[in-house]
Amino acid sequence: MTTTPLAPPVAGTGTALLRRLREPAPPRPERCAFCGLDLPSEHRHLADTEERALVCACVACALLLQQPGAGAGRYRGVPRRYLSDPRHALADADWEALQIPVSLVFLLHNAVLDRWVALYPSPAGPAESELDPAAWQSVLDRTGLARMLEPDVEALLLRRTEDGTTSCHLVPIDACYELVGRMRRHWQGFDGGAEARAELDAFFERLAALATPLREGSDEL
Numbered sequence: 001m002t003t004t005p006l007a008p009p010v011a012g013t014g015t016a017l018l019r020r021l022r023e024p025a026p027p028r029p030e031r032c033a034f035c036g037l038d039l040p041s042e043h044r045h046l047a048d049t050e051e052r053a054l055v056c057a058c059v060a061c062a063l064l065l066q067q068p069g070a071g072a073g074r075y076r077g078v079p080r081r082y083l084s085d086p087r088h089a090l091a092d093a094d095w096e097a098l099q100i101p102v103s104l105v106f107l108l109h110n111a112v113l114d115r116w117v118a119l120y121p122s123p124a125g126p127a128e129s130e131l132d133p134a135a136w137q138s139v140l141d142r143t144g145l146a147r148m149l150e151p152d153v154e155a156l157l158l159r160r161t162e163d164g165t166t167s168c169h170l171v172p173i174d175a176c177y178e179l180v181g182r183m184r185r186h187w188q189g190f191d192g193g194a195e196a197r198a199e200l201d202a203f204f205e206r207l208a209a210l211a212t213p214l215r216e217g218s219d220e221l
């Protein structure tokens with residue numbers, strides 16, 4: 001499988017904002033969606049803004065499709081940067097106001113709808129938040145990462161830990177869907193259980209090694 005829906009049908013409103021992910025676990029090796037070439041496990045992904053899906057691409061096709069005029073701007077390369085905001089802080093009351101039933105949420109900006117969408121993992125794949133946009137705006141205003149995020153291809157990732165702190169990262173959207181897919185495969189019980197938590201811990205260990213911290217007092221790195 002080379003495509004994964006990443007965003008809602010354009011006509012969607014309210015509860016229809018996001019389609020569910022298809023079952024993850026793509027066959028290995030994955031193939032370039034354009035020329036059929038077998039791909040290494042590390043390869044580029046493009047966001048197909050018409051089909052609202054992620055597609056796998058070889059280097060040559062990824063470069064070609066991102067040329068001005070080629071694909072008429074339909075395909076956008078998913079960036080590979082990972083950023084963190086070490087000074088991000090969220091009080092208990094602010095986190096509770098978001099009414100996220102798990103300790104993790106992704107915030108995506110949909111360019112077509114020009115709105116932010118909140119996604120969090122659940123046994124059935126990503127679930128969508130039905131929140132008051134004002135509640136989210138106060139969260140977005142707290143981090144320079146929200147202003148740096150590229151619509152449709154990057155996500156803000158917030159994680160609440162047991163000591164009551166909230167970490168804030170900017171991650172490529174394919175990494176976000178991979179994490180939700182992994183958690184879904186290992187999910188047990190009400191809160192995901194030990195295996196889903198282990199997937200989460202492993203992901204955040206990699207993130208800690210990869211992420212570049214935002215410099216103090218600016219939106220710069």
Ligand SMILES: [Zn+2]
Nearest residue numbers: 032035058061
């Ligand atoms: Zn190709």
Ligand SMILES: [Zn+2]
Nearest residue numbers: 030045055056
């Ligand atoms: Zn792929």
